[in-house]
Amino acid sequence: MTEQEFYDKVGKTNGWDFSAIQCISEGVEWDFYGEVMKKSSSSHILLDIGTGGGEKVLKIAGSFSLIIGIDNSKEMIHTARTNLEKSSAANVRFFQLSAETLEFPKGFFDLASSRHCSFNALELAKVLKKGGYFLTQQVSEGDKLNLKKAFGRGQSFGEKEGSLKEMYIRDLKAAGFSKVAAFEYDADEYYKKPEDLIFLLTHTPIIPNFGEKPGDLAVMNAFIEENLGEQGIRTNSKRFLLIAER
16 A cells, blocks of 8 residues: 555545544643644635644634645545535635645745645745745654554654754755744653554554554554553654744
8 A cells, every 4th residue: 555545545534533532642842733823813824734634724714814725635635625514614625735736826825834744845935925934743753662663663763863853944944934943842642542542553654554464463462561551551742843934
C-alpha cells in the first residue's frame, strides 16, 4: 500500500477523527488551532493545508470570514464535505488540492495553517498577504519513541532529532518569511485501553504496516505489559510548532 492509498483508506474510515480514543496527555504546551485563532480576525481568510476530515476547522469557523480547507486525498475531502453538511458552518469550503501547487490568487489569504502535513513554503509565500502568518505543527522524530524501539521500526525512526524542524525553518526563510518562531514539547501520553492504542496505530503511519508483520502481536503485548500503569499505557507525543510571518 502506498502512502496515498493509506491516507485515502483512513480518510474513508474516520477522516482523521480520533476523538473516540481515550487518552490522557501531560505536558502539552499548546492547542494548535487555539494558536491559529490567536492570529485570527472575523475579517480574515484562512487556508488549512491537509485539512483531513475538516473537524478541526469546522470548530473554529466562527472566528473567520472564510476558511478553505484542502487535502490531497479524495476520501478525506469526501469526509470533510459530509461533516460540513452536518454542521452549521456556512463559510467553510473544502477542495481536493495538493499543497505543492496552491491554485489561488496572489495574497489571497490572511492566515494559513498545516497540522501534521507537509507544505511548500514558496507556494505559501505567494498566496499569503504581506504581514500574514503561517502556522504549522509537525510530529518530531522522537515521537512515540518507546513504541518505535519496541517494534524496531517507525515513522522517522533513527533520523536525527530536529532535522525536519530545521529543514522547514530554512525553507520558510528562503521563501521570504521575515520571522520564524519555533516551539516544541515532549508530552507523556497514557492510553486507557489496549484498544485505544491499537486504533491509533492502525489508523496512522507511526508503525508502518502495523499488525501485518510476524511477531507484531507479541511485540504489542510485551509493550503493553511493560508500559501499563495506573493512568494507562504510556508513550510520548513530541511536537514542534512554527509561526512564520510573511
